[in-house]
Amino acid sequence: MNALENIRVVLVGTLYTGNVGSSCRAMANMGIRHLRLAAPNLQNSWEEGERLAVHATDILANREQFATFEEAVADCVAVVGTTAREGLYRQHVKAPRACAGELLALAAQGPVAIVFGREDKGLLNEEIAQCTHLLRIPVDEGYTSINLSQAVLITCYELFTAAGDYVLPREKAPPAPQAQKRQLMKNWAQMLEDIRFMKSEQADHFMQGFQRVFSRGVFTRDDAALLLGVARQASWCARQLAENGAAETAANTGQG
């Protein structure tokens, strides 16, 4: 049982269909599929809502609608209000991230309502009072009012990432083993002398620099193979030059 299947996004008194549609898309992006509207107060047609749902129109079409807040959350084992404000009844708010694990544990047992209030005034005090949990999304003090579908997105995103239901793509090339990296350093040292980038007594100093460059982040077998190819070819070039006797007469002075 995927706990996300038991999440119910409940929009209360929503004014604009566009926010409903955008919320559907955000939910779909985060693997959450059950939408409920409680006492919607829609001021425009569904055309905009359907347009903004894009490929999540199934969520929009399958929405459940309730006349009141109470009915919309009646079957839920937890009722999680979201609020941008502090104050009365709002002292026990938590950040979504701090709460996501607990909410998923509850969702493994039954439906969990995540409730979002009106665009203009959020949830009313009597609605807040009925919530078992309160969430407040961390926002900058300079602009605390977050768009409804953006609030839906962040809350769903925190539940989705906590559920661990996603797999980040893996680096396909395997990381370079240490022996290959040592070979790389050795061949580069030789090449850098061959092309007169450094003298052999400077090798320790310069190779520490290259070691640093090639140690930044993951370094794959392909990376190492590419750089080994450069060393081979530059060394070949330098040897040809030496054999043709030109090196002695036209020596460059190095890293000026």
Place this chain on the structure above:
Amino acid sequence: MNALENIRVVLVGTLYTGNVGSSCRAMANMGIRHLRLAAPNLQNSWEEGERLAVHATDILANREQFATFEEAVADCVAVVGTTAREGLYRQHVKAPRACAGELLALAAQGPVAIVFGREDKGLLNEEIAQCTHLLRIPVDEGYTSINLSQAVLITCYELFTAAGDYVLPREKAPPAPQAQKRQLMKNWAQMLEDIRFMKSEQADHFMQGFQRVFSRGVFTRDDAALLLGVARQASWCARQLAENGAAETAANTGQG
């Protein structure tokens, strides 16, 4: 210095002003205030953009505009692409949360570009290739296409929440700016042709590989200077060889 002040949200080839406006609001909610548009391709008037920015119209009004992607990120010490796709050149993507601390540490040292592509086709391969970091927002496999302003919001949210308690480790050498890195790629491409590592028609392919190698982790000015020195010296070596007429008679076949 607040590292968030050094974040530059860069929207590339954006089609709809509404997404720009919604992005401004999302940025303001997360304490990020600098917007850049690179080669915008806007299909509608600013009326919608201004309406959706709501109380973040100052961010919209103060936007910087650039003719090209390259110009928009030229002064940045890190260029962070966002992508919904996997595949070629995208193997080293990270989740925003996994990367946020590192990006803030870089932003403490200089401007960091967070780059978002077109609504319909994201960032192009040649733009991805210029990025030093790649982010992919975790999304459900059932619907991976996320709205532009929603992507901006989640990325900014992760930076904002990470900034809340993050202690910044500092790299002593300053990070290399994008213009220096472009010079590095250009000089290396020339050098690799000079030493016959690749033919010019293979340059696109190989340089993507070197771009990848040199984008792993932080890349400092010293790193770039070191590798520029290698290119200069190897190219000198190859030119000497050519002038001595040896190249034609003893051509090596390349990266066998």
